[in-house]
Amino acid sequence: MTISNKPVSVIIVGAGFGGIAAAIELRQRGYEVTLIEKYTDSKQFGDIIDFFPNGGAIMGAWDNGRIGREILREGIDNCEKLEFYKYDGKKVYEEPWLEEPEDYYKQFGGHRGEIHLICLNYAKELGAVVKFGSAVSRYLDLDDRAAVELENGEILYADAVIAADGPKSIARQQVFNLPDTKVNSGYAIYRAFLTTTPDISDNELLKDLVTGKDKLKVWIGSHVHMLAYCWNNNRDIAWVITHKDDHEIEDSWSFPAKKSDVFKYIEKFDPFCIELVNQTPETSIIDYKLVWRDPLETWISPKGHITIIGDAAHCHLPTSAQGGAQAMEDAVCLAECLKLSDSNVKLALKAMERIRFNRANLVHQLGISNRDVWHYVDWDEIEKDPKKISGMRYDWVIRYDVLKETRKHYPAIAEDIISGKEGTVEELSLPARH
């Protein structure tokens, strides 16, 4: 990787997977990076996440594979199959966890907090200045640069600000002068992470989860599905149940859950599922409301020095299984555009937006279509063609190499932007509002 000679400084707000990937990719190209995060540590980043090869390959490439190997040590590394069941426990389909053997170093899953800590340590090793426990309260879009104000009143200036501040982004409103447009997606998730106990490992009903091999199982019912994971040689277990929900979303989207409520959604499910919830300490279950946000018209501030990326720009539903990966694709594309533009911030941000906008928003929509494939399933159809139940791993999504695509498309797109051309016949190069 060539290092930039121009000392461009970048402030990144939010150290989720988008912000942290931006910090790493920008430091790798020699830019000054300050990463500001309101959480105090990686443990607050939650329970389970999967990265399919388009996202995993980004992490897998860091430090010649060292970061990927560290993630595999902590995460899912010997899962053979992804198993699909009808809600009542009838197995309908299974497919390999890895589509290709070389995906081993490109496809990751495991505890979010643990994967996050590995990435955070790498960002620090590369020299990113990391300020945890600091919240940004204001974004300032200035004529020649940008700034953020922290809650303690301190103002920090930089050549560019990247708002990677997630689904509750305040940048979305402040930078684009928009009302808060979150809407209840009509769905919520119960999620739980726990450590295996003897009551689980010796449990006749649950024996197929704790076999020593990493496991990933999915049960599908009408408007509700459940995923259960077990990994780290039987040590770690996580499950999520996505279900319909009409609760109003106000300030908080995340609540302690009651087991009695969880059981209502899985009454007719496999006794395995009921027993797994039964064995989960109630304090480990979170009730998380899923928010839908429509795509924005642009990701760039009026004066051109602030951009938003990741969930702040395209708030992915978990059923796309792509939110983290898309946030990281934004990050790589942005860093590479900055390098290719010879550190021209305005040009780089616009080029990043053109390269990323359509893809990120299409994948965002997949959150709904994937969910509906499962929630409106026709079991007679699945009996005839069981593979239809799988569906989530589209080649155009997971076989995409963001670095290669950025290098391929940047020259034409930069030329369009410089010449003031709004767009070309190529959809890829259309400006965001199209």
Ligand SMILES: Cc1cc2nc3c(=O)[nH]c(=O)nc-3n(C[C@H](O)[C@H](O)[C@H](O)COP(=O)(O)OP(=O)(O)OC[C@H]3O[C@@H](n4cnc5c(N)ncnc54)[C@H](O)[C@@H]3O)c2cc1C
């Ligand atoms: C239950 C669930 C399961 C999911 N599973 C998957 C999956 O398997 N695969 C996948 O790819 N995606 C998954 N997703 C989606 C994925 O988690 C998100 O799309 C992804 O984390 C977005 O990353 P981000 O960096 O844009 O935002 P976030 O991870 O939300 O990070 C934003 C960060 O900004 C910080 N922040 C916010 N405001 C401020 C401020 N004012 N000042 C300072 N810091 C601030 C927040 O504290 C947070 O750390 C799932 C989501 C959910 C809810």
